[in-house]
Amino acid sequence: MAEPELPAIALKGLCPRCGAPGLFVGPVRFADRCRSCGLDFAAFNVGDGPAAFLIFIVGAVVTVGALVLDGAAQPAWWVHLVWVPVTAALTIGGLRLGKAWLLAQEYRHRAREGRIVK
Template sequence: MPETGNPKSEGQPETASAALFGLCPRCGAKTLFDGMAKFAPRCRSCGLDYSQFNVGDGPAAFLTLIVGTIVAVLAIWLQLSFEPPFWVHAVLWIPVTTVLVIGGLRVAKAWLLGAEYRRRAGEGRIKD
Protein backbone atom coordinates (compact mmCIF):
# COMPACT_ATOMS: atom_id res chain seq x y z
CA MET A 1 0.00 0.00 0.00
CA PRO A 2 1.53 3.35 -0.96
CA GLU A 3 2.43 5.77 1.76
CA THR A 4 0.32 8.86 1.31
CA GLY A 5 -0.53 11.68 3.59
CA ASN A 6 -3.22 14.24 3.98
CA PRO A 7 -2.65 16.91 1.31
CA LYS A 8 -3.36 19.64 3.87
CA SER A 9 -0.92 18.39 6.53
CA GLU A 10 1.36 20.87 8.27
CA GLY A 11 4.94 20.91 7.10
CA GLN A 12 4.09 20.08 3.50
CA PRO A 13 5.61 22.54 1.05
CA GLU A 14 3.74 24.20 -1.78
CA THR A 15 4.06 22.37 -5.09
CA ALA A 16 6.15 25.08 -6.76
CA SER A 17 8.66 25.43 -3.92
CA ALA A 18 8.91 21.65 -3.53
CA ALA A 19 9.70 21.32 -7.24
CA LEU A 20 12.20 24.19 -7.34
CA PHE A 21 14.12 23.18 -4.23
CA GLY A 22 13.76 19.36 -4.25
CA LEU A 23 11.68 19.18 -1.08
CA CYS A 24 9.98 16.06 0.22
CA PRO A 25 6.24 16.34 -0.54
CA ARG A 26 5.35 14.98 2.91
CA CYS A 27 7.63 16.81 5.35
CA GLY A 28 9.32 19.55 3.32
CA ALA A 29 12.90 18.39 4.00
CA LYS A 30 15.41 18.93 1.18
CA THR A 31 15.85 15.19 0.59
CA LEU A 32 14.14 14.47 -2.75
CA PHE A 33 17.23 14.13 -4.93
CA ASP A 34 20.33 11.98 -4.71
CA GLY A 35 22.30 13.61 -7.52
CA MET A 36 21.46 16.03 -10.31
CA ALA A 37 18.17 14.45 -11.45
CA LYS A 38 18.05 11.09 -9.64
CA PHE A 39 15.55 10.61 -6.84
CA ALA A 40 16.81 9.44 -3.47
CA PRO A 41 15.37 6.05 -2.46
CA ARG A 42 13.46 7.59 0.45
CA CYS A 43 13.24 10.75 2.54
CA ARG A 44 15.97 10.79 5.18
CA SER A 45 13.72 12.85 7.44
CA CYS A 46 10.25 11.26 7.38
CA GLY A 47 10.95 7.96 5.56
CA LEU A 48 8.61 8.50 2.58
CA ASP A 49 9.49 5.88 -0.04
CA TYR A 50 10.06 7.75 -3.32
CA SER A 51 10.34 4.52 -5.32
CA GLN A 52 6.56 4.01 -5.06
CA PHE A 53 6.01 6.95 -7.42
CA ASN A 54 6.28 6.34 -11.15
CA VAL A 55 7.38 9.59 -12.75
CA GLY A 56 8.47 7.83 -15.94
CA ASP A 57 9.62 9.67 -19.06
CA GLY A 58 6.84 12.27 -19.14
CA PRO A 59 8.98 15.13 -17.85
CA ALA A 60 11.79 14.34 -20.30
CA ALA A 61 9.45 14.22 -23.29
CA PHE A 62 7.77 17.53 -22.51
CA LEU A 63 11.09 19.12 -21.63
CA THR A 64 12.59 18.06 -24.95
CA LEU A 65 9.79 19.79 -26.82
CA ILE A 66 9.85 22.92 -24.67
CA VAL A 67 13.63 23.42 -24.53
CA GLY A 68 14.02 22.49 -28.18
CA THR A 69 11.45 25.09 -29.18
CA ILE A 70 12.99 27.81 -27.02
CA VAL A 71 16.55 27.16 -28.22
CA ALA A 72 15.55 26.84 -31.88
CA VAL A 73 13.55 30.10 -31.84
CA LEU A 74 16.35 31.99 -30.08
CA ALA A 75 19.03 30.55 -32.40
CA ILE A 76 17.03 31.52 -35.47
CA TRP A 77 16.43 35.01 -34.09
CA LEU A 78 20.13 35.43 -33.30
CA GLN A 79 21.14 34.25 -36.78
CA LEU A 80 18.67 36.49 -38.59
CA SER A 81 19.40 39.53 -36.41
CA PHE A 82 23.19 39.46 -36.12
CA GLU A 83 24.49 36.71 -38.47
CA PRO A 84 27.22 35.48 -36.09
CA PRO A 85 29.68 32.77 -37.17
CA PHE A 86 28.78 29.15 -36.46
CA TRP A 87 31.14 28.84 -33.49
CA VAL A 88 29.12 31.51 -31.62
CA HIS A 89 26.04 29.31 -31.88
CA ALA A 90 27.98 26.29 -30.62
CA VAL A 91 29.52 28.18 -27.70
CA LEU A 92 26.19 29.75 -26.77
CA TRP A 93 23.51 27.12 -27.35
CA ILE A 94 25.24 23.95 -26.13
CA PRO A 95 25.66 25.24 -22.54
CA VAL A 96 22.24 26.95 -22.55
CA THR A 97 20.56 23.74 -23.71
CA THR A 98 22.44 21.65 -21.14
CA VAL A 99 21.52 23.94 -18.25
CA LEU A 100 17.86 24.18 -19.32
CA VAL A 101 17.54 20.41 -19.73
CA ILE A 102 19.19 19.42 -16.45
CA GLY A 103 17.58 22.20 -14.41
CA GLY A 104 14.22 21.73 -16.06
CA LEU A 105 14.28 17.96 -15.72
CA ARG A 106 14.97 18.25 -12.02
CA VAL A 107 12.06 20.66 -11.52
CA ALA A 108 9.68 18.71 -13.78
CA LYS A 109 10.40 15.39 -12.06
CA ALA A 110 9.97 16.91 -8.61
CA TRP A 111 6.74 18.61 -9.68
CA LEU A 112 5.29 15.36 -11.03
CA LEU A 113 6.29 13.36 -7.96
CA GLY A 114 4.68 15.98 -5.72
CA ALA A 115 1.51 15.93 -7.83
CA GLU A 116 1.36 12.13 -7.60
CA TYR A 117 1.80 12.31 -3.82
CA ARG A 118 -0.89 14.95 -3.35
CA ARG A 119 -3.40 13.14 -5.56
CA ARG A 120 -2.58 9.71 -4.10
CA ALA A 121 -1.84 8.37 -7.58
CA GLY A 122 -1.47 4.63 -7.85
CA GLU A 123 -0.54 2.07 -10.47
CA GLY A 124 -4.06 0.75 -11.16
CA ARG A 125 -4.02 -2.00 -8.58
CA ILE A 126 -7.12 -3.88 -7.54
CA LYS A 127 -7.73 -3.29 -3.86
CA ASP A 128 -8.47 -6.32 -1.71
Protein backbone atom coordinates (compact mmCIF):
# COMPACT_ATOMS: atom_id res chain seq x y z
CA MET A 1 0.00 0.00 0.00
CA ALA A 2 1.36 3.43 -0.94
CA GLU A 3 1.96 6.02 1.75
CA PRO A 4 -0.62 8.82 1.75
CA GLU A 5 0.33 12.35 0.72
CA LEU A 6 1.15 14.90 3.45
CA PRO A 7 -1.89 17.14 2.85
CA ALA A 8 -4.23 14.15 3.14
CA ILE A 9 -2.56 13.05 6.37
CA ALA A 10 -2.96 16.49 7.89
CA LEU A 11 -6.47 17.23 6.67
CA LYS A 12 -8.01 13.82 7.30
CA GLY A 13 -5.95 12.63 10.30
CA LEU A 14 -4.54 9.57 8.55
CA CYS A 15 -1.76 7.25 9.63
CA PRO A 16 1.44 8.29 7.80
CA ARG A 17 2.41 4.65 7.17
CA CYS A 18 -0.78 2.98 5.96
CA GLY A 19 -3.27 5.82 5.40
CA ALA A 20 -5.91 4.46 7.78
CA PRO A 21 -8.00 7.04 9.65
CA GLY A 22 -7.53 7.34 13.38
CA LEU A 23 -4.45 9.48 14.00
CA PHE A 24 -6.40 11.40 16.66
CA VAL A 25 -8.58 10.20 19.55
CA GLY A 26 -9.70 13.72 20.50
CA PRO A 27 -9.72 17.14 18.87
CA VAL A 28 -5.91 17.45 19.14
CA ARG A 29 -4.80 14.32 21.06
CA PHE A 30 -2.93 11.60 19.18
CA ALA A 31 -3.95 7.97 19.46
CA ASP A 32 -1.36 5.68 21.05
CA ARG A 33 -0.90 3.67 17.87
CA CYS A 34 -2.50 2.98 14.49
CA ARG A 35 -5.36 0.49 14.67
CA SER A 36 -4.47 -0.92 11.24
CA CYS A 37 -0.69 -1.18 11.01
CA GLY A 38 0.35 -0.70 14.64
CA LEU A 39 2.61 2.36 14.06
CA ASP A 40 3.46 3.78 17.50
CA PHE A 41 2.49 7.48 17.41
CA ALA A 42 3.91 8.01 20.91
CA ALA A 43 7.43 7.46 19.51
CA PHE A 44 7.23 10.78 17.67
CA ASN A 45 8.06 14.06 19.42
CA VAL A 46 5.79 16.70 17.94
CA GLY A 47 6.16 18.96 20.98
CA ASP A 48 4.89 22.53 21.08
CA GLY A 49 6.10 23.64 17.64
CA PRO A 50 2.64 23.89 16.07
CA ALA A 51 1.24 25.74 19.10
CA ALA A 52 4.01 28.33 19.03
CA PHE A 53 3.33 29.16 15.38
CA LEU A 54 -0.41 29.28 15.97
CA ILE A 55 -0.04 31.90 18.70
CA PHE A 56 1.34 34.27 16.10
CA ILE A 57 -0.81 33.26 13.13
CA VAL A 58 -4.19 33.09 14.86
CA GLY A 59 -3.38 36.16 16.94
CA ALA A 60 -2.57 38.16 13.81
CA VAL A 61 -5.68 36.96 11.93
CA VAL A 62 -8.02 37.71 14.82
CA THR A 63 -6.45 41.09 15.59
CA VAL A 64 -6.60 42.25 11.98
CA GLY A 65 -10.15 40.94 11.64
CA ALA A 66 -11.27 42.77 14.78
CA LEU A 67 -9.62 46.01 13.66
CA VAL A 68 -11.13 45.80 10.18
CA LEU A 69 -14.59 45.06 11.57
CA ASP A 70 -14.34 47.88 14.08
CA GLY A 71 -13.04 50.34 11.49
CA ALA A 72 -15.64 49.44 8.86
CA ALA A 73 -18.80 49.04 10.94
CA GLN A 74 -18.05 50.43 14.41
CA PRO A 75 -20.32 47.83 16.04
CA ALA A 76 -21.29 47.65 19.70
CA TRP A 77 -18.63 46.12 21.97
CA TRP A 78 -20.52 42.86 22.37
CA VAL A 79 -20.33 42.16 18.61
CA HIS A 80 -16.62 41.54 19.10
CA LEU A 81 -17.50 38.48 21.21
CA VAL A 82 -17.67 36.66 17.87
CA TRP A 83 -13.87 36.53 18.00
CA VAL A 84 -13.93 34.10 20.94
CA PRO A 85 -15.38 31.14 18.97
CA VAL A 86 -13.43 32.16 15.87
CA THR A 87 -10.20 32.06 17.87
CA ALA A 88 -11.09 28.70 19.41
CA ALA A 89 -11.99 27.16 16.04
CA LEU A 90 -8.84 28.45 14.34
CA THR A 91 -6.67 27.26 17.21
CA ILE A 92 -8.12 23.75 17.45
CA GLY A 93 -8.23 23.32 13.67
CA GLY A 94 -4.74 24.71 13.27
CA LEU A 95 -3.30 22.55 16.05
CA ARG A 96 -4.83 19.46 14.51
CA LEU A 97 -3.40 20.27 11.08
CA GLY A 98 -0.01 21.34 12.43
CA LYS A 99 0.46 18.35 14.70
CA ALA A 100 -0.57 15.87 12.00
CA TRP A 101 1.70 17.53 9.43
CA LEU A 102 4.69 17.53 11.80
CA LEU A 103 4.17 13.89 12.81
CA ALA A 104 3.99 12.92 9.13
CA GLN A 105 7.20 14.85 8.42
CA GLU A 106 8.96 13.10 11.30
CA TYR A 107 7.80 9.73 9.97
CA ARG A 108 8.85 10.48 6.38
CA HIS A 109 12.29 11.73 7.35
CA ARG A 110 12.81 9.13 10.09
CA ALA A 111 13.44 11.90 12.64
CA ARG A 112 14.17 10.63 16.13
CA GLU A 113 15.47 12.11 19.34
CA GLY A 114 19.20 12.70 19.28
CA ARG A 115 21.42 10.35 21.24
CA ILE A 116 25.00 10.87 22.26
CA VAL A 117 27.08 7.84 21.32
CA LYS A 118 30.11 7.18 23.51
